[in-house]
Amino acid sequence: MDLSFSEQDEAYRQKLRDWIAGNKDLATRTMKGIDDKGDRNPIQAMRDWQRHLYEAGYVGMSWPKAYGGYECSLTEQVIVNEELARAHLPPTINTIGLTIVAPTLIQHGNEDQKKEHLKRILRGDDIWCQGFSEPGAGSDLASLRTAAVVEDDQFVVTGQKVWTSVGPIADRCVLLVRTDKDAPKREGITYLLVDMKSEGITVQPLRNAGGGSHFSEVFFDEVKVPRGNMVGELHGGWAIARSTLDNERSGLSGVVALENNFKKLLELVEAGTRSGKPALEDPQTLNQIAQYWIEIEGLRYLGYRTLSEQLKGQKPGPQASVGKLFSSKLRQAMAKSALEIAGPYAALTKKSPHVLNRGRWVAGFFDSLGYSIGGGTSEIMHNVIAERVLELPRSVED
């Protein structure tokens, strides 16, 4: 067992650090929402940021060169993920494209689709959204009803999706549609790639509980989608959706983000008080903080184990649900502790006098609540672990 990075890896890390140091201004500008042209346009600024990052060689490192990737090792990918997050740089805007759509296309897409989309995903040219959930189909995703009728060389799509993250700014969508109403529900689903500018699509932003509006409803009214935009076989979309979900869940544990949260939490503890004494001297607080440290360590080593398996060529499987379930619990517990330590300030909006850190703790708390719902609820993660990892009998007949 060996977690050390090779000399070559360390040299790679140093090069990356140099790049980061040399691009501080760009990062700050991006955070302020200023794009390459100097205009205030937060979305464009984020796209520009991703393109610069890509051109420097730090997006899509493990992807095939033929589609714009760099075919670097997974360890180099890990180094990049770690360093970027530790340096508190802006995130890549196209998370769904990078972590969900691209791995699915690389595995299941045809040559034309790979050529058309992968490089654009890397460069941040296209922002993708995921049109899976519907008002009547969430956890029971396979009961989805958005319908597509095959007409000549195209599909005609009618129906509704909901909770679509980044829908309002997305260029493209991976969409699950029903193509055979009479077949058993998992055998009549098809996986499509849809241009969000197509005629007949309406996107309605939805505000979330924390007040932000990053997700949306998407309505499809006889939207025409070329047949060439189908991934895999007609009616064969379910298996592909499932691999998409495994990819999504494996990316969701986000250890470095948790480490960053933890550091902020420590700063809060250092400055805070409990029962009139420094919080750092309160045994209960320290005990709790130590427990979070343990859990982050656990998640980190769990990640290394998964990585070792991937280095040997295994795909992320249902095991990914363990990390997703564990990290969303941890994220919420940490957010709640932060509010406890913040004491009376925890109840203030970001505009109020006396608010701590411009309201980031309250925002973080609301943010954390979405993690146990999005990408499959924690109850569903329990089902996945029980049924696919422990191979227990299914809890619901369907």
Place this chain on the structure above:
Amino acid sequence: MEFQFSSDQLAIRDAVAKFLSEEWDLSERRRALDDGPVKVSDALWQQVVDMGWIGIAVSEDKGGSGLELLTSAMLVEEAAQVLFPSRLCSALASAYALDQCGGDSMPKLLGSHMTGQHFVSLAMDEANGDYGPENNSTRATMSGDEGVISGQKILVPDADVADHFLVASRLGDKGVLIKVAADAPGLTITPMERIDAQCVSELELKDVAFSTEDILGDADEAEAVLQRTYEFWTTLISADLLGVTTTALQMTNAYAKERHQFNRPIGSFQAVSHRLADVKMDEEVGRSLLYGACLALQERPDESSPQVSAAKAWLSDAATRATEAALQLHGGIGYTWELDVHLLLRQARSNAVYLGDADYHRKRIGAYLAEQLKSSAAGVSN
């Protein structure tokens, strides 16, 4: 980068598992609960010795196999899965301690410990209400090359077979390990009874004589030898807790598939399956933390305490949860003497409070974090 077992390690693990399943039966423990502590027969112990298990992590120049520390944890985990007695675990821990020492007599003792001629055990925990070598109140005083130790140790494993003990004591302002013969004048050994029927004893030391060469490690190394040994032994206990967790999960998982109520297997009820999924998560996180602790010990033995504590704190809690879930999810039969579940629960409960409970280990991590905050603050002001 590689964070899983190598194929060699997997081969060893399979061989160990096969041997143990043929030679040892978990329900042996039930009999021991009535008839006195659980014991490995001399013949079986000789087989264990002959397979080279005791020296598996001992350096090659001292006659061991020099495999990485993880392999020892793997052995203990396998042994715990069938509730093999603690003798293996203490043998590995004292071999590790002796392996740290140069000179003449310690390597010699190590040699005979590995061949089964001698058995060396360790004495660390005390009845003073706190854990960890730093809180020991057993004292050694010296004048010249000679000295005496006085104090009391509890839960000392395998005194029935040990001819030597490595006793954690304070010497001046340092903690050290001192070798004491089982028949030394002033040493009284009284059997204790643990709820899991492991062989444990109380050691009462009254002015037990020792000399410089009985201290493990040179003057400037002795404290580190004690601390490392504590970290290593603690990690083996974590491996034991993981093994017990795994067996509890396997048993309950099998039962949940086979037991029917309301015309369905009970494992199809989410109240059952979700609790098992939580145990699975506990196990996976625990396994990851255990590997992390082994790696830290291997690479930075003197800075490994946060990782060691992380594994011990987590697995103390996780093994307790897993074995309690096992009892509950078996229903009435789970509450019987005849089912093996309580045997696992007993070992989990016992080891959860051995060499530091979860709170003690979180306290160590808390102190480490507070220290880090202080030094980073100092770094800024400088």
